[in-house]
Structures are given as structure tokens and as C-alpha cells.
Amino acid sequence: MAVTASPDQQKALLDLQGFDTKLLQLAHKRAGLPEIAAAQDLEVELGSIKMRLVAAQTEASDLKLNQLKAESDVEQVVSRARRDQERLDSGAVSAAKELESLQHEIGTLAKRQAELEDIELEIMQAYENAQQAVTDLLASEIETTEKLSTLAQTRDDLFADIDFEVNSLTSQRTEIANGLPADLIALYDKIRADQGGVGAALIHRGSCQGCHITIDAQEIDQIRNMPADAIARCDQCRRILVRTAESGL
Ligand SMILES: [Zn+2]
Incomplete structure (x- = not known):
């Protein structure tokens, strides 16, 4: 009918x-609020900051280990050179060949020490850079987290306003529909x-x-x-x- x-x-x-x-x-209007896309962008940015932070922290801790190793390498060479020098100074070694060999080793160790100290300096510099990167990324993480939180609050407030209006309109609509x-x-x-x-x-x-x-x-x-x-x-x-x-x- x-x-x-x-x-x-x-x-x-x-x-x-x-x-x-x-x-x-x-x-x-609700689905197209610019705050939704802006919050998504900030979430992506924050994710990237966190990933870079983990990488920088890993690099810094690796470099710290390398730095300790380099320090110990230098110490070993220094202490061996000191022992050689002490032997030389003690007069215990008198054979010309042995004296020459000892002096040669002291010379070689001095060169090696200089090389190792250069390496140590390079590692220290790299470690400082990595530490600085960690500090900067931690600051970015805090700043972006705050921005995201403010934006999400604005977005949620707008959602709440719209939802309130939707609820009011829906109940008026239902009243009309029920009469038809x-x-x-x-x-x-x-x-x-x-x-x-x-x-x-x-x-x-x-x-x-x-x-x-x-x-x-x-x-x-x-x-x-x-x-x-x-x-x-x-x-x-x-x-x-x-x-x-x-x-x-
Ligand atoms: Zn028509």
C-alpha cells in the first residue's frame, strides 16, 4: 500500500x-576539525623524536664505553712506558743491545700513546655531541608533548561542544519522528x-x-x-x- x-x-x-x-x-564539522589533523601531525612528530632520542641515547652509551676503553688503552701504554723508563733509569740493564731495544720500545710507546690520545679525544668529542643531541631531543620531547596535550584538549573541548549540540538536536528530531x-x-x-x-x-x-x-x-x-x-x-x-x-x- x-x-x-x-x-x-x-x-x-x-x-x-x-x-x-x-x-x-x-x-x-566534527570529522573535519583542523585540530584532528594537527594533533595527528604532532603525534607523528613526537614518535619521530622518541625514536631519535632512543638512537641518540644508545649512541651516547656506546661512545661512553668506547671512551672508557680508549682511556684504559692509553693507561696501559703509559704504565708500560713508565716501567721501561724505570728499568732504564735503574741501571739494571747494561747490555748495549738490550738498552737499544728498551729505548726503541720507549720511543714506539710514546708514538702509540699520542695516537691513542688522539683517538680518545675524538671519542670524547663524539660523546659530547651525542650527549648534546640527547639533551636537545629531551627538550623537544617535552615541548612537543606539551603542544600535543594543549591541542588535544582544544580538540576534545570542540568535540564536547559539538556532541552537546548533536544530543540536543537528536532529541528534538526524535520527538518529531515519533509523531510521524x-x-x-x-x-x-x-x-x-x-x-x-x-x-x-x-x-x-x-x-x-x-x-x-x-x-x-x-x-x-x-x-x-x-x-x-x-x-x-x-x-x-x-x-x-x-x-x-x-x-x-
Ligand atoms: Zn528533486
Whole structure:
């Protein structure tokens, strides 16, 4: 059986459409808040900072171990050179060949010590750089975390405002819907789902306010002659056409 509804019920369908349109706009607004994308960007940035921080901390701790190793290498060479020098100074070694060998070793050890000290300096410099990187990244981490937290708060406040409005509109919408025949609502909801959120439209100045296409004269005549409780549909978009005093039929 064809769906029918009194003129008042059909008019109420336009009120319902008004609420549904506002609700759709709010859903778009909520999903498109720039704070959502900005917070996502900051989360990505924070993730990258944390990864670089772990890498810098690992590098710094590796370099610290290398530095300790380099210090111990230098100490070994220094203490061996000292022992050689003490032997030399003690006069215990008198054989010319052995003396020459001892002096040669002291010379070699001095060169080796200089090389190892250069390496140690390089490692110390690299360690300081890594430590500085850790310090900088820790500061960035704190700064970005604070920025993200402020932004997330703004975003959540905006969500709460929109949700409050949505709840209020939804309860008003439900009240209207509850006063309308179930088959009318079912038809309206189905068309709304197929037609970008608009299920019912006013006829105004001979055109459908849903698709804004002019309804041809013959069709207008048919609508004019329909019983008041019959449901008119747009030939173009199939939306429910609501006739009111404003329609100018
Ligand atoms: Zn239409």
C-alpha cells in the first residue's frame, strides 16, 4: 500500500529534514576539525623524536664505553712506558743491545700513546655531541608533548561542544519522528540514505528544493490534483516533495 500522510505530517517531515541537515553538517564539522589533523601531525612528530632520542641515547652509551676503553688503552701504554723508563733509569740493564731495544720500545710507546690520545679525544668529542643531541631531543620531547596535550584538549573541548549540540538536536528530531507514521519515516530514511542526506524537499516556485530542477508543468498539474494525504515524489531525484502554502501551487 502506498504511503500516505496528512499535510501537517508532510510539513513535519520538512522540520525533521531541517534537523537531519544540521546533524549532518555537525558530523562533517566534527570529522573535519583542523585540530584532528594537527594533533595527528604532532603525534607523528613526537614518535619521530622518541625514536631519535632512543638512537641518540644508545649512541651516547656506546661512545661512553668506547671512551672508557680508549682511556684504559692509553693507561696501559703509559704504565708500560713508565716501567721501561724505570728499568732504564735503574741501571739494571747494561747490555748495549738490550738498552737499544728498551729505548726503541720507549720511543714506539710514546708514538702509540699520542695516537691513542688522539683517538680518545675524538671519542670524547663524539660523546659530547651525542650527549648534546640527547639533551636537545629531551627538550623537544617535552615541548612537543606539551603542544600535543594543549591541542588535544582544544580538540576534545570542540568535540564536547559539538556532541552537546548533536544530543540536543537528536532529541528534538526524535520527538518529531515519533509523531510521524513509521512507514513515512522508513521511506524518508531510505531516500535520505540514497540521496546525500536529503529525503524530503519543499516544492517552491515550481522546482524541487532537493535537486533544484524545475518540475515540468504537466507534473506540477498532477501534483496539484493529488489527494492532500498522497506523497508526491520528484521525478528527477525521487525525494519526497512536500506541498505547503509556500509552494505556490
Ligand atoms: Zn528533486
